[in-house]
Amino acid sequence: MIDQFFTFLNEDSVITAMVNIGSMILFFIGLFGLLIQRHILRIFISVSIMEIAVFLFFIGNTFDKRFTAPILGDGHTAFVAMNDPIPHAMILTAIVIGMAVFALGVSFAIEYFKLMGKTDINEMNELGES
Amino acid sequence: MSSIYFIALPLLFGFTTPLLAKLGKHGIAYVSTAMQTLLFVLALSLLVSTNWHIEVISIAPPLGISFVLNEVSLFFVTLFTFLMMLFSFYYLVHRRTNPYHQESKFFILINMLLAASIGLVLSSDIFNIYVFFEIAGVTAYILSAYEKTAKALEAGIKYLLTGMMASVFLVLAITMIYIYLGSLNLAVLSQTFTTLPDNIKLLISLFLLIGFGLKVEIFPLNFWVTDVYEGSSSMVNALFSSIVVKAYLFVFFHLLYLFMPASEYGTFLIYLGAFSMLAAEIVALKQSNLKRVFAYSSLGQIGFIFAVMASENANALTAALFIILAHSVAKMIIFLSIASIEKTYKSVEIKTLKVMHSPFIVLMMLLAMLSLLGIPLLAGFVGKFLALKDFAFTGQYVVLAVIIIASVIESIYYFKIAGNLFSKEEKRTGLDLSVLQKAVFIVLALVLVLVGTAPWLFSGFIHEAAQVMLDSPTYANMLSGGLK
Numbered sequence: 001m002i003d004q005f006f007t008f009l010n011e012d013s014v015i016t017a018m019v020n021i022g023s024m025i026l027f028f029i030g031l032f033g034l035l036i037q038r039h040i041l042r043i044f045i046s047v048s049i050m051e052i053a054v055f056l057f058f059i060g061n062t063f064d065k066r067f068t069a070p071i072l073g074d075g076h077t078a079f080v081a082m083n084d085p086i087p088h089a090m091i092l093t094a095i096v097i098g099m100a101v102f103a104l105g106v107s108f109a110i111e112y113f114k115l116m117g118k119t120d121i122n123e124m125n126e127l128g129e130s
Numbered sequence: 131m132s133s134i135y136f137i138a139l140p141l142l143f144g145f146t147t148p149l150l151a152k153l154g155k156h157g158i159a160y161v162s163t164a165m166q167t168l169l170f171v172l173a174l175s176l177l178v179s180t181n182w183h184i185e186v187i188s189i190a191p192p193l194g195i196s197f198v199l200n201e202v203s204l205f206f207v208t209l210f211t212f213l214m215m216l217f218s219f220y221y222l223v224h225r226r227t228n229p230y231h232q233e234s235k236f237f238i239l240i241n242m243l244l245a246a247s248i249g250l251v252l253s254s255d256i257f258n259i260y261v262f263f264e265i266a267g268v269t270a271y272i273l274s275a276y277e278k279t280a281k282a283l284e285a286g287i288k289y290l291l292t293g294m295m296a297s298v299f300l301v302l303a304i305t306m307i308y309i310y311l312g313s314l315n316l317a318v319l320s321q322t323f324t325t326l327p328d329n330i331k332l333l334i335s336l337f338l339l340i341g342f343g344l345k346v347e348i349f350p351l352n353f354w355v356t357d358v359y360e361g362s363s364s365m366v367n368a369l370f371s372s373i374v375v376k377a378y379l380f381v382f383f384h385l386l387y388l389f390m391p392a393s394e395y396g397t398f399l400i401y402l403g404a405f406s407m408l409a410a411e412i413v414a415l416k417q418s419n420l421k422r423v424f425a426y427s428s429l430g431q432i433g434f435i436f437a438v439m440a441s442e443n444a445n446a447l448t449a450a451l452f453i454i455l456a457h458s459v460a461k462m463i464i465f466l467s468i469a470s471i472e473k474t475y476k477s478v479e480i481k482t483l484k485v486m487h488s489p490f491i492v493l494m495m496l497l498a499m500l501s502l503l504g505i506p507l508l509a510g511f512v513g514k515f516l517a518l519k520d521f522a523f524t525g526q527y528v529v530l531a532v533i534i535i536a537s538v539i540e541s542i543y544y545f546k547i548a549g550n551l552f553s554k555e556e557k558r559t560g561l562d563l564s565v566l567q568k569a570v571f572i573v574l575a576l577v578l579v580l581v582g583t584a585p586w587l588f589s590g591f592i593h594e595a596a597q598v599m600l601d602s603p604t605y606a607n608m609l610s611g612g613l614k
Contacts, residue, residue, distance in 0.1 A: 047291065051298050054301045057305055062308065086257075090257055097297070098297070112284065127284055127288075127360050
């Protein structure tokens with residue numbers, strides 16, 4: 001019974017469906033957080049969750065579990081039966097950039113908190129028509 | 131190979147700054163300015179040379195990096211390096227009295243911003259466009275929050291949040307494109323994009339519109355812009371308004387022309403741009419802060435450029451490139467003037483202009499504002515005239531009316547500012563400008579007057595650039611030729 005369940009889970013169409021539905025759920029969790037949270041760090045985390053959802057969507061849809069990583073070595077001498085490297089290169093870059101932007105945002109929030117003692121985005125109203 | 135210098139030199143400067151810092155406090159400023167001058171001279175020499183030809187650089191095709199330097203990208207590269215050079219000359223004097231703290235970092239940031247803006251214009255695959263999109267974004271967030279006051283940090287946080295959202299949607303668009311078409315190269319995509327089913331095409335276009343729309347400040351995705359302009363320093367606003375936004379605008383329309391030539395969304399984008407202009411000009415009326423007024427004026431002008439570029443024909447695009455040229459130069463004058471006003475009077479309210487005594491700045495601001503309004507014999511007139519003529523010829527009378535109404539509203543608040551410039555109510559105090567700063571203003575003003583009085587000097591090249599930008603089959607062939 002358990003074995004049959006795992007075989008079912010390992011089918012291509014089921015994996016694709018899980019990735020697609022899962023990343024969509026993750027995206028909406030992020031969007032929901034972005035809309036209802038007021039603490040600035042939680043908002044940054046929500047947007048990061050949205051980013052991660054998109055990364056998962058990209059990798060999940062271009063990854064084939066029968067193929068290996070596109071690296072020569074360990075007995076592989078030619079680029080056959082290997083996964084496409086472009087999505088991996090793209091998403092690695094995007095993860096690094098996302099992390100850097102997130103860290104920058106947190107540092108802005110810390111500096112702002114030191115100056116004003118506020119973390120609520122609705123109370124950040126130094127700017128605007130006076 | 132010269133196009134590689136435009137990106138490599140500013141990036142190299144960024145990475146070698148720790149070494150250059152040994153030159154002393156002033157050394158690094160002079161090196162940075164000299165490097166930018168060199169880049170401008172290089173761009174100008176390409177522009178005037180007769181045996182120049184289009185450059186396609188591909189490193190490890192078709193997966194690797196490829197850059198295309200054709201007429202239209204050369205136009206933007208020349209414009210960006212010219213404005214950045216003058217900005218640096220202005221800052222050379224400005225820094226004597228109030229420099230930014232940890233100045234070497236400021237020079238890294240402005241050079242990275244230049245590299246990223248040029249990179250956006252030259253790149254011809256979406257992966258690169260994404261990377262430069264993010265570099266330009268990150269440097270812009272740091273520049274925005276650079277002064278570390280509460281206002282600056284708030285502006286930085288707002289800018290960063292919208293930038294993060296923009297990159298989420300851009301990656302989503304790239305994901306869809308790669309899953310359905312299996313390539314990120316613009317040459318391949320321009321041939322295969324039209325084969326997509328309509329609903330997928332619509333979804334990708336929507337994601338691209340949201341991703342770039344947040345960056346090109348188009349209604350209704352421009353809610354953050356005025357706050358960012360108010361919080362950032364005026365010097366930085368000059369860069370945002372005249373360089374960064376123009377790079378994003380170019381990339382957005384470059385992708386649109388390549389993917390969907392003569393698309394059905396064109397009319398929608400024209401109306402979006404026109405109403406974006408109208409909304410911005412109406413809100414600008416009741417602002418009392420100079421930075422906010424000109425931020426809204428930028429939004430209005432960008433809506434106008436957006437509407438004109440969305441028309442997708444060579445005459446309209448010629449007009450759009452003229453407006454981009456005039457707007458970039460005029461906004462550089464305006465924001466540098468505001469920077470000098472802010473430095474002297476520590477205020478950017480419109481009523482500060484009542485206590486300012488500087489016939490030179492008054493003349494410069496008037497020239498820039500008249501050019502933005504489109505008064506004959508100044509640069510703004512040429513673009514606006516050509517654009518309105520094109521709208522009239524193509525029968526877009528509603529758009530024509532909206533743009534004229536918006537321009538009338540624009541003139542009202544410009545006259546309000548001019549009224550304050552000439553008001554005799556309060557005692558005026560002087561404003562110091564050095565010879566070099568005046569020279570920068572005079573060069574910018576001369577460009578406005580020269581483009582306005584002798585547009586035929588520029589129109590040949592600009593018209594050619596417009597045709598090249600619209601000619602996507604040739605672009606694709608050239609790029610795939612370079613890919614072999």
